[in-house]
């Protein structure tokens with residue numbers, strides 16, 4: 547079994563302004579997270595948020611000790627949110643086996659031991675530091691909180707499902723859910739926003755292989771873009787907008803950590819303010 551961990555340091559906005567395409571992608575784009583037989587993690591210095599993928603294929607994959615944290619087990623002082631973007635799979639933790647259908651979310655609290663992934667799942671992993679142990683919990687789509695935002699007129703009508711969210715369940719820092727575009731709409735998170743007190747990570751999925759999402763980032767008056775393929779992620783620094791338009795259908799998982807768990811705490815930026 548292969549465990550790869552890549553460290554990404556935090557970037558200052560003045561540095562970002564001077565980056566060319568390759569440098570921008572090396573810092574903010576996550577590729578090749580979902581490889582059969584591997585767990586691939588990116589350890590970021592944005593609130594020590596970790597994202598990654600586990601694809602057990604026909605075998606099992608165990609996530610336990612990760613050298614980067616210098617703790618006995620990865621979740622010794624962390625919490626985790628797992629989303630299954632593949633077919634039916636299982637996650638075993640603390641002697642319980644959870645079956646995750648596509649779109650289901652599993653929360654694992656601080657102090658959970660080794661985590662075993664199996665089945666046909668493609669598991670997206672998110673994790674951040676925690677200060678208190680909340681119970682492990684499987685949250686199905688039916689149990690999530692659904693919000694419909696936007697209008698067909700502005701091509702941003704979308705359905706948001708909140709899973710690890712104060713209205714559904716408690717967590718320390720982690721807030722997680724996903725957004726799907728409704729027929730004919732292309733824009734997520736438009737109007738855009740920033741939240742300097744919380745970082746954010748996106749994973750785009752459910753896309754056709756040849757399709758791309760035009761992901762916008764950067765300070766509102768100094769935007770940059772990344773063309774993103776299916777099952778690739780983007781990290782959003784606290785000073786950055788995060789928004790995208792798809793060439794074809796897509797869903798994206800958003801996950802955040804920082805000073806508060808208030809999903810609605812956003813500083814909105816109108817399209818007229820973007821440059």
Ligand SMILES: O=C[C@H](O)[C@@H](O)CC(=O)C(=O)O
Pocket residue numbers: 695704706724725734735736746788800809812
């Ligand atoms: O801070 C919140 C995140 O950026 C996303 O949840 C926003 C989003 O999914 C959307 O508006 O489409």
Ligand SMILES: [Zn+2]
Pocket residue numbers: 739740741746788812
């Ligand atoms: Zn946001």
